[in-house]
Every structure is written in structure tokens, then in C-alpha cells.
Amino acid sequence: MTAQTTVDSMTDTAVSPQQRSDLEDFVVLEAGLADSGRYEEWLGLWAEGDIEYWVPCNSDDGNPASSIAIIYDDRVHMEERIARMVHRFAHTFTGEDRHQRVVGSLQFAQQADEFIVRSTFILGSLHRGQQKVWFGRSIHRLIQTAEGRFRMRAKKVMLLNNDEALPNILFLP
């Protein structure tokens, strides 16, 4: 039995150890910026051109053309979202909320010019004295710039409870 037949089919051994390390650093960095409210820097992690930020609703898949999403942003809508999260009259965002997630179970693959990272997360979100816990998994699709930096072309986040009644989502999934 070779090493390849025992490897989980979602992980591609063509991604080198150095790339895996750099990709993991990226995903951890991205989560940290989102959780600490450094939203402008988080925006800077997205690639040029068409991008997609998708948090499905009611199921992990489904077609956005015929179903609603919790988040389904292109760049324009994403920038509006960030503008709202820091807007002084957006009452939901008190500026005192704290969020912190643990990212894990990382798996790496490469498809054409994209690096795919699958991960899971547990996230704590503290708002007006109440702490709520969220679970989910993410799929990052990343490209590498000429300078060798990773940038997001797409991010899909599947919340464990995306078909349940949800309180306000105060973090960036």
C-alpha cells in the first residue's frame, strides 16, 4: 500500500509542505483579522477581479439563483457590509463585541491556478454580556499573486445551524 492510497481524497499531496504551512498561516491570519475587527485589512486579503463570499442558508449547497443565502456578496456588497459593520449608527455593532475562533482540521488541495483549503471552526461571539458559540466549516479558494502572496478568490462558510433560527450574526463568518 503506497502513501497515496491511505491519504484522504480531499487532500492533495501535490501541495508542498511549505505551501501547506503558508496556506495555514493565511487562514489563521484571515480569521484573526476578522475576529479582531480589522475589517479594512481583511478586505485587503481578497483577490482582484470577481470574488465570491458565500454563507448558504437552509442547506450547505443549493443554488443562489433560486435560494436565499445568509451572505452572498460580490465585491461591492462586501465593501458595503464592512462599511456597515463600522458605521456608528449600525446599532447591532456596539464596538465592544468580542469574537474569537479556533480554526482546525485543515486540508489542502490544488486545482489549476487555485489552492483550496478546507477547514472547520468553532467561534465564540460575545455581545452585551452574552456569549454564543458557533460551529462551521469553510472552503477557501486562493490564488497566488506575482509576489507569492495568497489572496482569496472565494470563501464559502457552512454554519452548522444554517437551517435553524439564528440570532444576529455579529462576526464575519
Add this chain to the structure above:
Amino acid sequence: MNTSNGAVIASSSSNVPDVADLVFDDRVHSRIFTDPEIFNLEIERIFKRTWQFALHESEIPNAGDFKTFELALEPVIAVRGKDDSIKILVNRCRHRGMQVCEQRSGNASRFQCWYHGWNYALDGSLLSEVDQATGMTQDDLGLGQLPRVDNYRGFVFASFAESGPSLEEHLGETRRFFDIMLDYSPTGRVRVDPKVVHRVKYDGNWKQVGMDGYHVHFVHRSVVDIFSSRKEGTTGSAVGALHMEDPWSDASSSRARGFPYGHAALDLLEQRMAHADDYLEEVENSPGGHIYLEKMTAIHGRDKAKEMIAMHGDPHLGVFPNLQLIHDHLRVVVPISASHTEVHMYPIMLEDVPAEFNTARLRHHEDFYGPASFGSPDDAEIFERTQNGLMAEVDPWIMVNRGLGGEGEQHESDGTTTGNISAEVTQRAQFAEWRRLMLQH
């Protein structure tokens, strides 16, 4: 009494206050929002008596289709029978009380209880044999069902009470507001998918949701600002529906409207019609909009089609106690406790329109409604903070007197009362019906 994080503190009074002392024309007592005993009375006297919205018929189109949910805290199954009728069955096995149907929605040929295997037909009748020694027969043991189920153009309502005003009487003048939403679809019919829904929850009372024209400039100010920079030709008071002038100003021709039986509307229709040409142009240039306009013109003629496009199919209507038709969705208010509520928002799909026209409606819906949208989270936040504030009993009266008896208030010939858009006409209509039902016992 519950605090907003669920802790229970001793109530200062062990008696249920006399409901007649809690609601007046101009003010209501905050205890009607916070007291669990009053909440229990509301379930008995309001939700188990009047007509409640159950579901839209398009959610269960074929024989055997079903959907489970709660009405007045009771688990029910809405099911389409082989005879095409819709019944609201009680989701409780007649043997030992187990919930018979576990799935949220689907299709079944019968319902089987997984406890002792009792089987029920789609009409609720018991199929399984009954032990003869009990002296009971199958006829004694069918699933319970709500005695009155009726339908206005696809909107299915049900009542736990065997008698009372007909649905037609109950809906009254609101029916022409339903028509506005329905006739925006070329076929006059709309489609709702039970699997396409935003469900949200907040730690506040069910009576807080909706029908408030006064709050928009304040609660949704961030959205007004952001939408302002979006497109030329709108003021930014778009808040989910592109407006050509600010519809939330008392200087506009928008009206807050109260109906008998507790219904209420934020009537933006006249204000919209003044800008019909702009709306027409906007729809013409939208994805699938040209074809949609052609269809509507062919069906209704140019002038009527223009009027309907201006109204956007948005009645902005609240049907007491648990249904609202707002913008592109139908919204069900689900009371869970005095301080906990769910709101389920189902986008409305139009029939016989280009797919991209419906897709655009989904994206517009996501803009303002949903747990990560730009609009409804601020409402939920305000409701939770209000529920906290209402714990203070130093002065327990909630003011609903804005515009009462003022110049802007008019009693219309159709039995409705209107006021400026920020007037609390809508709250007064709702509380008048609340009082009427709560005092009947």
C-alpha cells in the same frame, strides 16, 4: 418573570393583573410584554381563538405534501390530502402523545408514530387496529385537527376555535393589500418554498415586530447612508425597496393605516405611484425586467401595469396576530415566550417571469432581511434592548399616542384609520384588538 438571559426572578405580584387595566387608547402597560402569565393568556385568548396564518398553499402543492410547525405553541402538521384539501392536524399520537411526524417538510403516504407503530392516514384517521379490550374504535382515535381552515388566494389560515368571524370578515379591507402582492405576479399566484427561508430569533416579545413607520430614520440610519451612495435617483431611504423620495417622512403621502381586527399597514402606495415613471424605467432596465413589463402590459394594459409596477407588489401589511407581507417576502411571527420570539421570512417567487427576475428579488431580500443583512438585525437588537428596558417598572407605561386625535388622523370610509407615516395608528389598531380578545373570557 424572565430576564433577557433567561434567569428567573421573583415577580412582585403573584396575581395576574386585570387585563382591562393594562391597555388604553394612548398607552399600554409594559407588563403585557414581560409577564409570562399574560403571555399564557395571550396563547389562550388570542392565538387559540382568532385566525392565524398557517402557510402558503404553494408550500404543499401535491397530495401527501406536508409541513410541520407550531401554532399557539402546539405542534401541527399542515398536509395536502388526496382530495386536494389542506388540513392542519395536531402532531401528537392519540396513544401516548409522541410527536407523529418528525420531518420539517416532505411527502408521505401516511404518518407513522415510531413509538408503538400506530399509523394515520393523510386526513388524520387512524389506520392501525385498536385493542378491542379498550372498548375504543379507530373512529375515536384520529389525530386532532384545527376545526377551521380557510384560504385567501393561497394564504392558508387556521383557527383553534370552532366558531367566530369568518376569514373573510376577519381579513376585511386587508384583502386588497394581499391583492397588491399577488397581482404583481403575472398569473396572480405566487410561490413559496418551505426550504427557502430566513429564520431569525431574538430575546424580546412578539408584539414588537413590524408596522412602525416612525423608527426607520433612526434604527436604519446606517442603511439609509449606505444606500444613498448606491445609485443615482434614489434618496437612500431605500431600506430594501428602492424609493424615489423619502417615504418615511411625515411630509410624504405615505400613511400609517389601522384596520379592524388589529391589522395594520405602512401604506406607501400613493407615495410610490407619484414616481411611477421612474419605477417603470428601473424595472425595464433590470434583469428580466423588460419581459416582465411586456407580460404585465399585455395582461393589464399599460396604465394599470404602470400602477402595479410602482407599488412593487409591496403591501407592507401586518395581519394580526402573526403574518406580515413586506416587500418581497411573507413573514411569520412565532411567539415562544414573553421574552423570546422567532421570525420566519419566506421570499415570494413570482410565476411566469424570467428566472433572473426572481433571482434579483432574492438578492434584494438578502440586502435588508436575514441574520447578516443590513436591516433586520438592527430591529432585533432594538427589540432585545427594549425587552431589557421594560424590566424597569418605575413608570410602566408605554406611549402609543403619537398622532392620536391630531390633524393627520383620519377615519376612512372603508373602516380604517390613517395617520402620518410616523403616527402610532398601527400600534393603536393592534392593541385595540389585543384588548378586545383578551377581555373575552
